[in-house]
Amino acid sequence: MTKITLNGREVEADPTKPLIHACHAGGVDVPAYCYHPGLTPVGSCRICQVEVKQGEAPARVVVACRTPVAEGMVVETESPRAHETRRECLEFLLKNHPLDCPICDKAGECDLQDYAYAEGQGEGRSVEPRRRLDKRKSLGDVIVLDEERCVLCSRCVRFMEEVPKTPQLTVGGLGSRSVIETFMDRPLTGNYQGNLADVCPVGALTLKPFRFQARVWNLKKTPSTCGECSRGCATSVEVLRSGDVKRIRPRYDAEVNTWWMCDTGRFAFEPLNVEGRITGGLARQGNTVRPVDAEDAAAATARILTAERPAFVAVTPWVTQEEGQAIRALAAEWKLPTYLVSPAANGLEDDLLHTGDPAPNRRGLVELGFQAKSPAEVLALLHSQSAAWLVGERMAALLGAANLAAVAGHKRVALFDVLPVDGPAIEVFASVPLYVERAGTWLNVDGVVRTLQSSRPLPSGFPTLERLISLVSAAARPQGAALR
Amino acid sequence: MVIVKRKELSFAERLYLPEIFRALSLTFRNMFQREITRQYPEEPLPKTEVTRGQPRLVELEEGSLACVSCGLCEAACPAYAITIDGGETENFIEREPKLFEIDMLRCILCGFCEEACPKDAIFMSDELELAGFTRKGLVYGIDKLRRPRAALQKRIDYVYRINDRWRNSSSTH
Amino acid sequence: MTVTLVTLLKILVIYGGLINVAALMTLAERKVSAWMQFRIGPNRVGPWGVLQPLADGVKFIFKEEFTPEGANKFLFRIAPMLSAVPAMLTVAVLPLAGDIAIPKLGTFDLPFFGPTELGGITTNLSITDLDISVLFVLAVSGLSIYGIILGGWASNSKYSLLGALRASAQMISYELTLMLSLLSIVVMTGSLDLREIATSQATIGQWHIWTQPLAFILFVVATFAETNRHPFDFAECEPELVGGFHTEYSSMKFALFFMGEYCAMAVMSGLTVTFFLGGFGVPFWPDAPWFVELPAFLAKTAFFLFLFIWVRWTLPRFRFDQLMGLSWKWLLNLALFNLFLTGLASALGWF
Incomplete structure (x- = not known):
């Protein structure tokens, strides 16, 4: 030093x-x-x-x-x-920087704007007109370049060279005509283009999916963890007016992802803005399905799991350690096997961040004692055993909603997922919050603890998954029995 | 310390009655004076350029809004009456409001939005009357807020005049 | 039979008239106050707003009946009635005009009663002629305090309770002055019958306002306090007590309190006229027929009703301690003094 x-x-x-x-x-x-x-x-x-x-x-x-x-x-x-x-x-x-701030997406988190506001002068002294360049130059599917706003800092050029090591950008032209461009105007490729908008100190490089979607000061930013692969990059989940997730950005974490994250995780917020969620749950009686509150759904689940054998519990890798532990305790009490529905590798693996394994908490759940089984194996179990408790978001997606609906009616399945699935075997459904709405921890592929925080308030009557599990546990006990 | 000398009252004054009769005679005489009431809906008050009515959005000659949904009025609004969602357009100005709502029940007609607007897109009109049957009906969207520039010209000229010192060659236009 | 029918008819006409007077008073209150403040007043409902009371009535009927939590439901409900009814009862003994001779109308075959001879009696324009009507008036008008106290107490609200307490203290205090000032008149005329008191002032020179000016002033001041009117309206003093005893009242219950107040005003004005301004007597026309006497009475009463409004929009409200001080330190003593003088004069046989 x-x-x-x-x-x-x-x-x-x-x-x-x-x-x-x-x-x-x-x-x-x-x-x-x-x-x-x-x-x-x-x-x-x-x-x-x-x-x-x-x-x-x-x-x-x-x-x-x-x-x-x-x-x-x-x-x-x-x-x-x-x-x-x-x-x-x-x-x-x-x-030559345009006075675009009212339109610019960077306004509010722009270094140039901040410093100009703090130190700059109120008026320009220049008598020549500003240079006019292309304001809407598309650089591939992710990035739009506004050449007028660019201050030619070359952060984006160096990022492409140094981080994903796929040099695609360069500073072209001479003098005041210098602009950032790709070779032969080819679109940008690679899974790390989104970081360009983050490194850009001004609003020259903007994300197409976020373009003009929200003013950044209206976004509530919550530190969270990316749920798209087992790396568990530190992210900031940014929610507009307690509603939609508008943007996910990397958060500096020296141990895991430093400043970067991949586009797979960055643009995975669309499924987080689901519509048609129900509060509480659904219960099936014969062919009729009626809405019930969370307590009733939990009680019905407890009835199934205590009455039927053979039965099993399966969770998805988005279940947190805390929730997994509670499920394991419950399953041990009822002597049920616990499985982890383990998605197959998605082939997005690279040597920078993405692990190719879309299961964010695989390591943690396996360490807790969940036995990893492929979706096909879990489906086979559903057909062979008489009852099951399927817990966790994306359960229907992993197993296939059609496959779940095809399970025969005499099987008794309790499904705890985000969106209900209609099938004769699905006797109980309980709504669970998404991982961006829950608090908890995951273990990433290297065993590093990743924390989750709730980024938007849950509607009333919408219990957290931990609360749901404790409701199931409480419903299985005789009335008045002491909890542990 | 100040010692206030109270005026010594005469018996008549202490009796209070003469004063009562004077007051009664005053009110009685007032009964025959001319009324100064204005019969409001039929005789509205004259509206001046200083009148701060409800905020309205400026519609440009080509039919588009001047607003670029920058959100500064939303941020400036002390009553949180404004909600804006932006979106992309093909125009030269790439951004336009997809949703621009002013909750007129919340609006306090303070004019901060007008002051905050960098694009001269929102002005306090001279429209004052506001009534509705539902709360939702008084949340005005773009369709209810847009006014041709000509309709707001008086106020625009006034604002330009009083803001002259801020507006010079290097301004937004 | 005729007497019964005539009495029923009188009850109908006089109470109908009283309620209309109360309704018109609400309009007059607003109109007069408007004129005094260079305003126009109600002018939307009917020509010059004369149908305003009707609109107000409709509004009152359709307003939400609200009973506050923790209120004594029964007392809360009957309090407005207890307030309005005594005020209206007193009008029963007010002599509104002199004798009316009803000619023989012939014999009619009435259902249930068979052939009945109608007409041929002489009656007068008051619902009943009580020879102790002064006592009746004072006794019954004193009852209206119960409505106010119960209303204030049953509301389960501090404002109501404070308003009711003030009202009771005030009305008890001023009732003394009111009665003592009247006693001098009773001593002078030697009668407790309102009609006799009225007819005893046959000429304008015999009006008690000239013979008993002090009693007149005391009585008028006391009526203001008795009816809870400005400048003595502490029972509903807005800046301090919101609405006073009727803070929690709405809809027709509130309207009943309101009506009670205006009825009380009308009755008190009628009493003032009867005691001090010759009642239904027409100045300079001693033997006027009843249809002249009635308008004369109404006109005199109307002046006092106007006085109520006039004073309200002229004088500021007293302080409560000033109000009580005025009553106990001044008015009561003056009334006693006046009674003493009247009694002395009477004993010495001066009249």
Whole structure:
């Protein structure tokens, strides 16, 4: 560790990182557009200039992202000279930047906007018109480029080169005509394009699925975990007005995903905005299905599981450790085998993040003692045994709703899923919340604990899965019996 | 400390009756004065450009809204009366409101939305009357809010005039 | 038979008239207050708004009947009736006009009664002639306080209870002044019969307003307090007690309180006229027929009703301690003094 003086304060700095990293670590907000902690610094935007005095030499203004840390460095980030230099730099950056903020999706989380608001001048001094470039240039299925907004920081170019190691972007053209472009205007490919919109410090690269969907300050951001593969990337689930999930973004997690996430997980929010969910559950009597509340659904489940043998419990890999533990305890009491419906690998595996295994909590549930079985094996069990308790979201999707509906009517199945499935064997249905609405933990493929948080409120009468399981457990006990 | 000297009252004044009779005579005389009541629905108050009525959206000559659904009025609204959902269009301005609702029951006619708007898309009209049979019916959508620019011109000119110092060559247009 | 029919007819006419007076008073209240404040007043229902009371009545009928939680349901329900009925009862002994001679109308074959001779009697325009009608008036009008107290107590609301407490304290206090000021008149005329008191003031010079000016002033002030009118309306003092004793009342129950108040005003005005302004006597026409006497009485009464409204929209409300102080420290003593003087004069045989 190297000792430097940052704004009159002695701080320890990592000598392998550039000066701007030490500034940020020391709690000093130095603006940065081209610098990204996950990418090689290039020093192209020049906005991170600070005043540095080293030894006896007079103080110089340098770009903090390209200056190595040296012992005894005296850094002033708020000196008038540093401010003035940054302000001049900002004026050049804004010279051709359109005043698009009311339209721009980045507005509200835009570094350029924030710094222009804090330090910029109210009026431009330029008399020439702004340059006019393509405002809607499609770069493949995921990304749209607004060339006017681009400040040519080249973060996106470096991201494509350094992270997925599939260099597809470059800075083309000369001088003020420089633009970001793909080779021969080919569309971008790969499973990591979504990160381009995150690394872009301005609103030049935007996500097509999120384009103009919501203003970012209206989004409620909840730290969560991606549920699309067993990596369990740290995400931020962003919900508009307690309703739809509008966007999922990676959250920095040094252990798992650093700053990135794959597009499979990023764009998996459509199924989280399901419609037609019911509160409580459904109970079948003969051919009629009537709505019941969660307590009744749990009681009916308990009746099935205590009366019928042979029976089994199966969960999907979206069940959390806490819920899995409760289910295991219940199954042990009733001497039921517990299975994990284990989806097959989906072939999306890469050497960056995606594991190819779409079961986020496989490792945790297997460690709890759930026996992994393929959907086909579970279906076979359904046909051969007389009762089953199927718990977890996407159960119908994994087993196939048609397959579930085809199970013969004399079998007794309690299905705890997100959407009801109509079938003669499905005697009880209880609505469970999605994983973005529950709190709990998963274990990822490396055994790292991943936490889930509820990102939007559940409607009243909509119990969490843990509560549902405890209701089942309570219903099986005689009235008044002490719980454990 | 201030010592207030109360005026010594005469017997007649303390009796209070003369004052009562003076008051009675005053009200009696008032009965024959001209009324100053305005018969409201038939004789509305004159509306000036300063009148802050209900907010309305500006419809441009080509029939589209000036609004780009930036959400600043939504954020500025102290009564949380505005709800906006944006969407993409093929126009040059790529963004337009798909849903723009003002809950007129919540709106307090403060004019913050007008002040916040960077696109001169929302103005306080001179429309004041508001009545309905359901709460839902008073949540106005785009169809009820859009007004041709000409209908709001008086207010627009006024706002431009009082905001002149903010508006110069480097402004939004 | 004729007497029964005539009495029934009088009851019908006089009570119908009283209720209409009460209804018209609500309109008059609003109109007069509007004029005094340079406004127009109700002018939407009917010409010049004369049908406003009708619209108000319809509104009252259709309003929600609300009984607050924890209220004593029975008392809550009968309190408005207890308030309105005594006020209306007193009108039974008010002499509205002198004798009416009904000519013989012939013999009619009535169902149940057989051939009956109708007509041929002389009656007068008051429902009943009681020789102690002054006592009756004072006794019955004192009862209306029960409606207010019960209404305030049964509402289970602090505002109502405070309003009722104030009203009871106030009405008890002013009842003394009211009665003592009347006693001087009784001493002078030697009768407790309202009709006799009225007829004893045959000429304008005999009006008790001239012989008993102090009693007149005391009586008028006391009637304001008795009817809970401005400037003594502490029972429903809005800035302090919301609506006072009728805070929790709505719909026709509230309307009954309202009607009781206006009936009481009408009756009190009629009493003032009877005691001090010669009753139904027509000035300068001692033997006027009844159809002149009745309008004369109504006109005099109307002036006092106007006075009620006039004062309400002129004077500010007293403070409650001032109100009680006025009663116990001044009015009561003055009334006693006045009674003493009248008694002295009577003993000395001055009249």
